[in-house]
Amino acid sequence: KExxxxxxxxxxxxxxxxxxxxxxxxxxxxxxSExxxxxxNGVDLSRLEDLSDSDSDSDxxxxxxxxxxxxxxxxxxxxxxxxxxxxxxxxxxxxTRVRQTINNKEGLLASLKRFALDTSSxxxxxxxxxxxxxxxxxxxxxxxxxxxxxxxxxxxxxxEAARLARTLLKKEGVPFTRPTDYFAETVRSDETMEKxxxxxxxxxxxxxxxxxxxxxxxxxxxxxxxxxxxxxxRAKQKRxxxxxxxxxxxxxxxGQSNVGEKEADDLFDVxxxxxxxxxxxxxxxxxxxxxxxxxxxxAGPNPKRQKKDSKYGFGGKKKYSKSGDAISSGDISGFSVxxxxxxFGGSHGGAKGPGRPAKKTKTTPRxxxxxxxxxxxxx
Amino acid sequence: xxxxxxxxSKSSGSKAATxxxxxxxxxxxxxxxxxxxxxxxxxxxxxxxxxxLAAMMPHGRxxxxxxxxxxxxxxxxxxxxYNCNNVMFFEAxxxxxxxxxxxxxxxxxTVKFHAQNLHTMEExxxxxxxxxxxxxxxxxxxxxxxxxHLKVIKELFLHIFGVPQGARKSKPFVDxxxxxxxxxxKIWIRNYEVREVEKTKADAxxxxxxxxxxxxxxxxxxxxxEIGPRFVLTPIVIQEGAFGGPIIYQNKRFxxxxxxxxxxxxxxxxxxxxxxxxxxxxxxxxxxLGLGANGAKKEGDGxxxxxxxx
Numbered sequence: 001k002e003x004x005x006x007x008x009x010x011x012x013x014x015x016x017x018x019x020x021x022x023x024x025x026x027x028x029x030x031x032x033s034e035x036x037x038x039x040x041n042g043v044d045l046s047r048l049e050d051l052s053d054s055d056s057d058s059d060x061x062x063x064x065x066x067x068x069x070x071x072x073x074x075x076x077x078x079x080x081x082x083x084x085x086x087x088x089x090x091x092x093x094x095x096t097r098v099r100q101t102i103n104n105k106e107g108l109l110a111s112l113k114r115f116a117l118d119t120s121s122x123x124x125x126x127x128x129x130x131x132x133x134x135x136x137x138x139x140x141x142x143x144x145x146x147x148x149x150x151x152x153x154x155x156x157x158x159x160e161a162a163r164l165a166r167t168l169l170k171k172e173g174v175p176f177t178r179p180t181d182y183f184a185e186t187v188r189s190d191e192t193m194e195k196x197x198x199x200x201x202x203x204x205x206x207x208x209x210x211x212x213x214x215x216x217x218x219x220x221x222x223x224x225x226x227x228x229x230x231x232x233x234r235a236k237q238k239r240x241x242x243x244x245x246x247x248x249x250x251x252x253x254x255g256q257s258n259v260g261e262k263e264a265d266d267l268f269d270v271x272x273x274x275x276x277x278x279x280x281x282x283x284x285x286x287x288x289x290x291x292x293x294x295x296x297x298x299a300g301p302n303p304k305r306q307k308k309d310s311k312y313g314f315g316g317k318k319k320y321s322k323s324g325d326a327i328s329s330g331d332i333s334g335f336s337v338x339x340x341x342x343x344f345g346g347s348h349g350g351a352k353g354p355g356r357p358a359k360k361t362k363t364t365p366r367x368x369x370x371x372x373x374x375x376x377x378x379x
Numbered sequence: 380x381x382x383x384x385x386x387x388s389k390s391s392g393s394k395a396a397t398x399x400x401x402x403x404x405x406x407x408x409x410x411x412x413x414x415x416x417x418x419x420x421x422x423x424x425x426x427x428x429x430x431x432l433a434a435m436m437p438h439g440r441x442x443x444x445x446x447x448x449x450x451x452x453x454x455x456x457x458x459x460x461y462n463c464n465n466v467m468f469f470e471a472x473x474x475x476x477x478x479x480x481x482x483x484x485x486x487x488x489t490v491k492f493h494a495q496n497l498h499t500m501e502e503x504x505x506x507x508x509x510x511x512x513x514x515x516x517x518x519x520x521x522x523x524x525x526x527x528h529l530k531v532i533k534e535l536f537l538h539i540f541g542v543p544q545g546a547r548k549s550k551p552f553v554d555x556x557x558x559x560x561x562x563x564x565k566i567w568i569r570n571y572e573v574r575e576v577e578k579t580k581a582d583a584x585x586x587x588x589x590x591x592x593x594x595x596x597x598x599x600x601x602x603x604x605e606i607g608p609r610f611v612l613t614p615i616v617i618q619e620g621a622f623g624g625p626i627i628y629q630n631k632r633f634x635x636x637x638x639x640x641x642x643x644x645x646x647x648x649x650x651x652x653x654x655x656x657x658x659x660x661x662x663x664x665x666x667x668l669g670l671g672a673n674g675a676k677k678e679g680d681g682x683x684x685x686x687x688x689x
Contacts, residue, residue, distance in 0.1 A: 109530070160518075162601050
């Protein structure tokens with residue numbers, strides 16, 4: 001009894017049942033006699049149905065068998081209602097509102113004993129082939145959400161087990177390695193493995209392609225820089241040569257009297273003039289010398305280049321730049337209502353057929369630009 | 380081919396001889412047969428998982444769909460009919476949630492799990508492959524020895540996933556490992572193929588220098604490639620009997636998926652409700668201050684209905 005009372009004191013929520021040694025027969029006798037007492041006290045048994053101890057170690061008298069199901073609950077009820085535990089009743093009432101969790105460790109271990117296989121070192125490893133790792137895997141995982149670390153930890157656990165299994169099986173002489181000529185059905189069909197292989201190849205090629213593309217892009221950027229630098233240099237050179245030519249031209253114009261020039265210079269100038277005009281005058285010894293092997297590229301750049309140069313080169317066209325721009329198009333000062341108002345009869349009379357456009361009545365010819373501008377200025 | 384190999388390798392070909400050998404070792408011969416079946420309402424994913432597991436268990440027997448979801452005790456009779464001493468039952472609820480029941484049939488415990496994160500063997504990022512029916516090496520986490528309920532679970536896994544020696548359709552070589560780990564209160568299950576690779580020079584040198592070959596020093600080292608399937612189990616409840624009996628363990632950290640979904644929905648509704656309440660409060664406050672839609676409160680005379688019948 002003393003033992004029982006000690007256990008009462010230790011326990012928080014529910015008092016302990018009598019020691020496990022007595023077990024089944026004793027419990028049955030007690031319960032039968034006190035069954036009526038339970039119902040009389042009007043405690044809601046259905047609520048207390050799932051009552052059990054908290055996670056702290058407690059024994060329910062080792063109720064193993066199925067028929068002890070009710071006894072487990074009844075035992076608790078009896079202990080609740082016994083007068084010596086009056087101070088626990090409030091606690092019990094409070095705890096029943098909270099969802100009780102069940103962790104019947106004794107029951108678990110007892111049922112385990114009933115069906116467990118022997119996996120100790122006494123039996124050959126090949127009978128069960130199970131290994132319990134030495135370290136707790138969860139400690140190797142910093143965070144459960146980190147997929148990589150987690151899977152790595154799992155794989156390491158299994159790897160250790162595999163290594164250990166290999167040595168144990170080798171010791172027992174059980175074949176471990178599959179020989180390369182052993183063909184048998186596998187869990188994953190051949191087509192699945194083909195698909196896997198195809199996917200791996202695809203991944204590899206995609207990676208390679210993207211690496212190539214990146215390399216090309218970088219090269220292009222670098223190449224662009226080089227190109228820009230080269231273009232600038234070329235433009236500079238062109239500017240220099242043009243300046244030189246302009247100087248020469250000026251000198252030539254100024255120095256018209258200088259007939260007694262050296263023949264070489266004269267030839268040089270001719271050649272320069274030819275280049276400037278882009279003409280096909282390929283005359284002159286020097287020019288002949290300069291003449292290339294193919295075609296008349298000595299006349300300068302090719303026609304397409306010349307056309308483009310005339311349109312866009314050296315600052316673009318200078319002559320007709322204000323010709324059709326917004327301001328000049330929007331300028332309707334030259335438009336006179338009187339002039340454009342043609343007589344109705346005239347236009348209708350002119351129409352002979354359905355679709356034949358009428359001839360415009362003769363209007364005075366339009367004045368020239370300078371006259372028009374002058375007129376606009378006067379107004 | 381397998382049969383030929385078996386007959387060649389077994390010198391004493393009879394069962395009796397092996398039994399006597401086992402008896403000498405002091406252990407009962409390990410005979411397990413698993414009845415594998417599902418309930419109705421399984422999706423393709425669950426079905427594929429079942430097929431994958433059944434392919435890896437040559438000592439298992441796949442059966443047709445079991446009709447009832449409440450009268451699970453009938454599974455005991457079914458198992459007895461097929462001479463199976465284990466049952467692995469997939470229960471699908473709402474076409475979304477998968478619960479797995481593992482049980483030792485005659486009177487052993489039953490464990491119910493909630494399965495999540497299912498990946499079947501069809502997925503292309505698993506690159507391994509193994510023989511159909513080869514006996515696996517089961518690798519358990521050290522945490523399985525910590526708690527009694529985990530010990531029970533470990534033993535059940537050992538019986539159900541471990542292929543007994545001499546099972547009819549089993550293959551001789553060991554080429555896959557099944558890993559069971561515990562993280563975050565859940566059990567993570569992985570399958571790996573055991574591949575032997577050439578030991579690198581560094582490893583070989585190390586082996587020569589240091590520890591003497593405890594590990595049966597061959598020229599090859601072991602590397603693992605994942606095969607699949609992979610899934611995560613959350614233990615819910617352990618019952619003492621086969622699909623019945625008192626509950627001897629209940630996981631208090633388990634939240635049912637229905638609960639999760641309803642909480643999400645309530646949270647959404649809660650947000651909306653909170654906002655409407657706030658608007659109502661604001662309008663009331665504004666009205667009191669005279670900033671409401673009706674403008675400032677007029678000073679009514681004493682006979683105003685609103686004041687009389689307040």
